[in-house]
Amino acid sequence: MITGAAKEAIPVIEFFNALADPDNLFLQYAVIMGGLASISFGIIGTFVTTKRIGYLAGAISHSVFGGIGFALYLQVKIGLAWVDPIMGAIFAAVLSALIVGLVSIYAKEREDTIIGTLWAVGMAAGILFIDRTPGYFNLSSYLFGDILLISFKDLVYVICLDILVLGISILFFNRFFGVCFDSEYTSLRGIHTGFFYLFLLVLTALTVVLLVRIVGIVLVIALLTIPPAIASFYARRLWQMMVYSILLCTFFTWAGLGISYSYSLSSGPTIIILSGAAYLVLLVIHKLIK
Amino acid sequence: MNTDLDIIFENLSFAYHSRPILEDVNLQIQKGEFASIVGPNGGGKTTLLKLILGLIKPDQGKIQVFGKSPEKAREKIGYMPQYAHLDMAFPATVLDIVLMGRLARKKLWFSKQDRSLAHTAIDEVDMAAYIHTGFSELSGGQKQRVLIARALCSNPSILLLDEPTANVDQETEENLFSILKKLNMDMTILLVSHDLGFVSKYVKSVICVNRRVVIHPTTLMDGALIKDIYHGDLKMVRHDHRCSEGGHSCD
Numbered sequence: 001m002i003t004g005a006a007k008e009a010i011p012v013i014e015f016f017n018a019l020a021d022p023d024n025l026f027l028q029y030a031v032i033m034g035g036l037a038s039i040s041f042g043i044i045g046t047f048v049t050t051k052r053i054g055y056l057a058g059a060i061s062h063s064v065f066g067g068i069g070f071a072l073y074l075q076v077k078i079g080l081a082w083v084d085p086i087m088g089a090i091f092a093a094v095l096s097a098l099i100v101g102l103v104s105i106y107a108k109e110r111e112d113t114i115i116g117t118l119w120a121v122g123m124a125a126g127i128l129f130i131d132r133t134p135g136y137f138n139l140s141s142y143l144f145g146d147i148l149l150i151s152f153k154d155l156v157y158v159i160c161l162d163i164l165v166l167g168i169s170i171l172f173f174n175r176f177f178g179v180c181f182d183s184e185y186t187s188l189r190g191i192h193t194g195f196f197y198l199f200l201l202v203l204t205a206l207t208v209v210l211l212v213r214i215v216g217i218v219l220v221i222a223l224l225t226i227p228p229a230i231a232s233f234y235a236r237r238l239w240q241m242m243v244y245s246i247l248l249c250t251f252f253t254w255a256g257l258g259i260s261y262s263y264s265l266s267s268g269p270t271i272i273i274l275s276g277a278a279y280l281v282l283l284v285i286h287k288l289i290k
Numbered sequence: 291m292n293t294d295l296d297i298i299f300e301n302l303s304f305a306y307h308s309r310p311i312l313e314d315v316n317l318q319i320q321k322g323e324f325a326s327i328v329g330p331n332g333g334g335k336t337t338l339l340k341l342i343l344g345l346i347k348p349d350q351g352k353i354q355v356f357g358k359s360p361e362k363a364r365e366k367i368g369y370m371p372q373y374a375h376l377d378m379a380f381p382a383t384v385l386d387i388v389l390m391g392r393l394a395r396k397k398l399w400f401s402k403q404d405r406s407l408a409h410t411a412i413d414e415v416d417m418a419a420y421i422h423t424g425f426s427e428l429s430g431g432q433k434q435r436v437l438i439a440r441a442l443c444s445n446p447s448i449l450l451l452d453e454p455t456a457n458v459d460q461e462t463e464e465n466l467f468s469i470l471k472k473l474n475m476d477m478t479i480l481l482v483s484h485d486l487g488f489v490s491k492y493v494k495s496v497i498c499v500n501r502r503v504v505i506h507p508t509t510l511m512d513g514a515l516i517k518d519i520y521h522g523d524l525k526m527v528r529h530d531h532r533c534s535e536g537g538h539s540c541d
Contacts, residue, residue, distance in 0.1 A: 050377065050380055050381065052377070171398060172398065173399075174389075174390075174393060174399065174400065175393070175398075177382070177386070177390070178390055178393055180380070181377065181380050181382060181387070181390070182371070182376055182390065184345065184371065185369065185371060185390060185440075186390065186393060187345075188343060188345070188364055188367075188369055189390070189391070189393035189394060189395075189444070190364070190365065190393075190394060190395040191393055191395060192395075232379065235381045236381060236382075236383060236424045237381055237382060237383055237386060238380075238381050238382060240381065
């Protein structure tokens with residue numbers, strides 16, 4: 001078969017053909033989602049990486065599972081039809097962001113304990129809620145993401161998030177810069193660093209909720225931190241690191257999507273393996289040059 | 291109020307987790323002072339700086355800076371933290387870092403004036419050639435100068451430096467002190483020195499901190515005094531060769 005042979009030979013072309021097919025709306029949504037979401041991921045990921053709070057983002061993302069489980073429970077078991085899993089996800093993410101933020105400001109020595117607890121309790125609560133909720137749920141799409149399940153509603157959410165993240169980052173860029181580089185000095189300049197730190201964590205929480213749609217709870221930290229980690233090899237200034245991260249994140253989601261579609265692989269893990277491999281290769285090259 | 295006094299400590303005590311760090315401190319810092327804060331590790335040197343900055347509160351007694359509370363006086367205090375505490379890989383140029391000195395509650399972005407003040411401050415520490423260089427690419431001594439420029443950029447009346455001579459070689463240290471000497475004409479300077487018993491020839495007084503705080507003019511420093519401060523732990527006392535130069539009388 002000619003088509004079969006062509007598919008084997010040049011899967012990339014096959015992917016573009018599928019993308020152009022108006023019947024494959026899900027694929028177009030996935031591509032648009034990947035590009036739009038990369039804006040928030042790149043900006044927030046840069047803050048998270050430079051402030052070195054990747055593990056906080058990890059705790060937030062795992063607590064999201066508890067929120068999703070709780071929302072499904074309310075929706076199906078209790079019958080609150082208006083409850084959407086994303087509401088539970090946002091609620092859990094913001095709540096855990098505020099908890100870890102306040103703990104790290106006021107009781108630094110307990111930080112890692114609290115983070116570990118939120119991480120595990122979030123996952124456990126999610127599973128228990130789903131146990132008590134009738135019906136079948138595709139757990140793996142929450143855990144590892146499925147960009148091909150993206151709906152039009154998700155695109156609206158991501159546009160809102162992009163506007164929020166871009167607007168706030170431009171408005172408070174210098175304050176966030178100060179909080180990430182030298183929080184103590186920034187507070188001496190009269191800036192309320194505690195407030196901006198919490199603000200940053202809440203933005204991280206909202207971004208993580210969206211990330212979960214694409215790469216899933218377990219893989220969130222990777223897509224949030226790998227593009228900025230690569231960007232940091234080449235960027236000399238914070239905003240440059242953001243721009244590079246956005247471009248890299250877009251590339252990884254699109255390329256990962258293309259590969260996963262062509263070879264029938266799960267999209268989230270494909271994106272992560274691709275970015276992880278790129279990071280390792282570039283890290284070695286970077287070290288060799290230096 | 292004596293306007294010649296920049297900083298006044300009155301019967302001040304501070305404990306950390308009920309472990310006394312500073313006890314019954316009475317200290318007056320004159321305007322135009324150039325003092326080195328010395329003492330053993332954990333003796334309370336950094337604590338003293340943080341009290342002046344209002345980052346921590348005394349348990350007893352009080353501290354006044356320009357006759358005001360430290361929080362209110364903060365705007366006129368330039369502070370250089372130990373650079374080892376900062377993220378060395380942070381993506382920022384020298385200008386980006388120095389502009390932090392122009393951060394203020396009332397404005398969101400830096401103005402043209404902020405930028406020109408930053409340029410002036412960078413000139414003052416002889417770093418003009420590196421203005422667009424990445425902070426992470428600089429040597430230890432250059433990083434310290436950038437952090438001093440950041441402190442200068444906020445137009446301070448007092449300059450506080452935490453271990454500006456840590457991890458720098460002799461020559462860098464000399465350069466640093468000649469910059470500080472120039473700055474001392476306009477502002478009071480307090481610096482923490484990790485080098486016990488070391489005092490630069492430009493320093494006018496030595497503040498000895500080991501739970502208790504005593505200030506000595508450098509002209510009165512001698513071996514016996516240092517020995518007394520460190521409770522005779524002479525292993526920790528290193529006399530730099532410059533110690534015997536200039537303003538000291540080691541009789």
